[in-house]
Amino acid sequence: MSDGSMTIGAAIAPAGATKRTVQAHGSRRTYSAYALVTPAAVLMLIMLLGPLAGVIALSFTDYQLGAPHFSWIGLSNYQDLFADKVFWTALRNTLAYVVIVVPGAVIAGLAIALLIQSGTSLRSLYRTIYFLPVMATLIAMAVVWEFMLHPQFGLVNGMLRGAGLPAFSWLQDRSTALYALCAIGIWQAVGFNMVLFLAGLVSIPKQLYEAAEIDGASSGWARFRLVTWPMLGPVTTFVVVISGIRSFQVFDTVHVLTKGGPSKSTEVLIHTMYTEGFEFFRSGYAAAITVVFLVFVLLLTLIKSRLADRGVHYT
Amino acid sequence: MAQIELSAIRKSFDGTDVLKGIDFRIEDGEFISLVGPSGCGKSTLLRIIAGLEPQNSGQVHIDGRPVDAIRPSARNLAMVFQSYALYPHLSTFDNIAVPLRMRRLSAIERLPLLGKLLPGRRAKERHIRADVEGIAEQLDISPLLRRKPGQLSGGQRQRVAVGRAMVREPLAFLFDEPLSNLDAKLRVHMRAELAELHRRLKATFVYVTHDQAEAMTMSSRIAVMMGGELIQAGTPAEIYNDPRDIRVAEFIGSPKINVLPGRIRKDGGLDVLGTAVKLSCQAAAGECRVGVRPERIDLGAGPFSGTVVHLENLGAEAFVHLAIEGAGLRLIARLADVRQLPAMASSITFGFAPDAVRIFDPAGKRIEIRLEQPERVREPAHV
Numbered sequence: 001m002s003d004g005s006m007t008i009g010a011a012i013a014p015a016g017a018t019k020r021t022v023q024a025h026g027s028r029r030t031y032s033a034y035a036l037v038t039p040a041a042v043l044m045l046i047m048l049l050g051p052l053a054g055v056i057a058l059s060f061t062d063y064q065l066g067a068p069h070f071s072w073i074g075l076s077n078y079q080d081l082f083a084d085k086v087f088w089t090a091l092r093n094t095l096a097y098v099v100i101v102v103p104g105a106v107i108a109g110l111a112i113a114l115l116i117q118s119g120t121s122l123r124s125l126y127r128t129i130y131f132l133p134v135m136a137t138l139i140a141m142a143v144v145w146e147f148m149l150h151p152q153f154g155l156v157n158g159m160l161r162g163a164g165l166p167a168f169s170w171l172q173d174r175s176t177a178l179y180a181l182c183a184i185g186i187w188q189a190v191g192f193n194m195v196l197f198l199a200g201l202v203s204i205p206k207q208l209y210e211a212a213e214i215d216g217a218s219s220g221w222a223r224f225r226l227v228t229w230p231m232l233g234p235v236t237t238f239v240v241v242i243s244g245i246r247s248f249q250v251f252d253t254v255h256v257l258t259k260g261g262p263s264k265s266t267e268v269l270i271h272t273m274y275t276e277g278f279e280f281f282r283s284g285y286a287a288a289i290t291v292v293f294l295v296f297v298l299l300l301t302l303i304k305s306r307l308a309d310r311g312v313h314y315t
Numbered sequence: 316m317a318q319i320e321l322s323a324i325r326k327s328f329d330g331t332d333v334l335k336g337i338d339f340r341i342e343d344g345e346f347i348s349l350v351g352p353s354g355c356g357k358s359t360l361l362r363i364i365a366g367l368e369p370q371n372s373g374q375v376h377i378d379g380r381p382v383d384a385i386r387p388s389a390r391n392l393a394m395v396f397q398s399y400a401l402y403p404h405l406s407t408f409d410n411i412a413v414p415l416r417m418r419r420l421s422a423i424e425r426l427p428l429l430g431k432l433l434p435g436r437r438a439k440e441r442h443i444r445a446d447v448e449g450i451a452e453q454l455d456i457s458p459l460l461r462r463k464p465g466q467l468s469g470g471q472r473q474r475v476a477v478g479r480a481m482v483r484e485p486l487a488f489l490f491d492e493p494l495s496n497l498d499a500k501l502r503v504h505m506r507a508e509l510a511e512l513h514r515r516l517k518a519t520f521v522y523v524t525h526d527q528a529e530a531m532t533m534s535s536r537i538a539v540m541m542g543g544e545l546i547q548a549g550t551p552a553e554i555y556n557d558p559r560d561i562r563v564a565e566f567i568g569s570p571k572i573n574v575l576p577g578r579i580r581k582d583g584g585l586d587v588l589g590t591a592v593k594l595s596c597q598a599a600a601g602e603c604r605v606g607v608r609p610e611r612i613d614l615g616a617g618p619f620s621g622t623v624v625h626l627e628n629l630g631a632e633a634f635v636h637l638a639i640e641g642a643g644l645r646l647i648a649r650l651a652d653v654r655q656l657p658a659m660a661s662s663i664t665f666g667f668a669p670d671a672v673r674i675f676d677p678a679g680k681r682i683e684i685r686l687e688q689p690e691r692v693r694e695p696a697h698v
Binding site for chain 1: 365367386387388389392393394396398400401402403404405413414417418422425479483
């Protein structure tokens with residue numbers, strides 16, 4: 001240690017004498033450094049930050065899609081938005097959807113991953129089966145769900161009747177429509193989460209489980225609490241945030257199955273934005289909804305990076 | 316504390332026999348090293364004792380009680396792993412406290428928030444704290460208690476792993492190559508520390524290593540394993556001086572024992588490299604192998620001669636590598652006095668005392684010898 005600092009000190013002393021040349025050198029080096037990051041910076045501006053700034057700017061105008069003129073109207077889009085009951089319904093529904101789908105998809109994904117991991121045979125078969133919904137187009141799958149949830153000849157009601165339970169008209173009933181969509185959302189996200197959890201499980205050193213067993217963790221639950229759950233911490237954070245962002249973006253099932261109905265009971269943010277922007281052509285208003293949506297996603301991302309910084313990574 | 320008895324332990328993985336019937340008895344308070352080259356089954360045997368691996372047949376008894384149907388957590392053995400297997404998310408304190416919490420707290424008391432509210436928990440937690448701090452004191456890791464394993468050096472992690480094993484006073488300690496991840500200097504230091512720990516705890520230690528130096532320096536007894544069999548067990552001195560098998564002789568000792576071609580004459584006398592040595596044995600006449608330890612080779616006098624091909628001067632001692640003309644073999648002699656180092660490529664004569672010789676039959680089994688004259692003879696007869 002002391003050797004190291006000696007040599008560093010010795011190296012610095014003569015450097016002071018030639019400070020001038022170093023500075024001249026330095027500025028030239030700064031220019032070339034900027035030149036080198038320019039392509040990446042420009043691309044980022046055009047592809048990511050530009051559109052974002054555009055959307056934010058648009059939200060302060062009364063622009064309508066295809067209109068030749070627009071004028072700046074300040075915050076009045078936001079005033080309209082916050083006064084609009086549909087917006088608040090959409091926001092409430094979206095949050096309810098996130099609050100149900102995220103824990104559901106994370107817990108189910110983890111449970112399936114644990115089951116597959118502890119199984120001895122047919123692992124890759126199960127993995128593929130559970131991953132299928134992720135690979136399939138959700139729009140196409142939504143059509144299948146529509147059939148399954150059909151009040152008269154749907155599979156779900158058929159099974160309920162077979163078990164002697166009352167049937168529902170799932171997607172047509174105000175009280176069940178959102179929950180039916182949540183179920184589809186969980187079904188769709190579970191496979192993706194499972195794959196991430198499986199990757200996390202594989203990377204846990206086997207010796208930790210052996211050490212836990214020797215240390216007296218005889219039950220599966222004790223080993224899960226002592227080893228699996230903490231070791232999956234980084235994966236879980238990632239999965240929760242990704243599931244959260246994806247749930248906020250829910251659109252395709254809503255659009256195909258309910259169009260936000262019945263009576264706005266499944267209206268969600270992105271669907272409201274779509275309706276305002278592409279059916280009523282109120283681009284400025286839709287942009288304002290997008291900004292609100294972005295704020296939520298940004299919040300989630302901030303939480304994730306905060307958690308990641310807090311040292312959930314071990315070595 | 317505990318005596319461990321293994322009887323007829325067999326184990327195979329996918330049709331490969333890893334252990335071929337091990338019978339062994341580890342006495343109470345012994346420091347036993349299971350030593351052998353990689354793949355000899357020593358780690359598997361340790362894992363069978365721990366219960367982490369089920370044997371195909373045979374029994375393990377701990378203190379006379381069969382434990383084959385008892386899971387590892389209930390056998391009350393502690394194990395130190397090669398990778399230490401510390402819980403990376405827990406501090407040093409919590410790592411050492413895990414075995415105590417698992418045993419002293421109920422499942423409900425271990426629950427993250429609710430557990431703290433239960434009446435008995437606080438008192439138990441106080442006892443655990445006192446025990447962990449006592450262990451940390453003993454191992455000199457008190458300042459490290461709040462650090463995570465990622466912030467510790469290899470040697471410190473090693474101590475934490477030992478602390479986690481010690482804290483609950485197990486029946487026996489199992490070590491699976493615990494020093495192999497440390498650098499050479501630290502390894503020598505930890506060797507002394509572990510031996511010291513054994514003397515202090517007086518517990519049964521079962522120590523697996525492929526490093527014969529570790530086995531020689533720490534253990535009260537060594538069990539040498541080769542190819543799934545336990546070939547010889549005995550004190551380090553016995554194993555070194557009285558190997559029953561040429562594989563044991565070759566494995567123990569560094570540099571390796573010199574093996575010379577020999578021949579047993581019809582009258583029971585022995586020729587080494589065509590020169591008669593003053594000893595006899597009762598084995599049938601024929602080829603044999605003659606082992607002589609490097610430190611038992613006397614340079615500068617004797618009936619044999621070789622060319623110096625390589626010198627290793629370690630300062631306190633030196634090793635002289637000799638090539639023997641005509642025989643196409645090399646041997647190593649230890650020179651205690653480095654000031655008498657021979658020149659490279661020079662020719663030098665050497666010999667050895669008859670009692671330095673260990674003879675093995677072609678199958679590798681030891682042949683007993685009888686010295687022809689009881690007193691040590693330096694000058695074997697010239698032929």
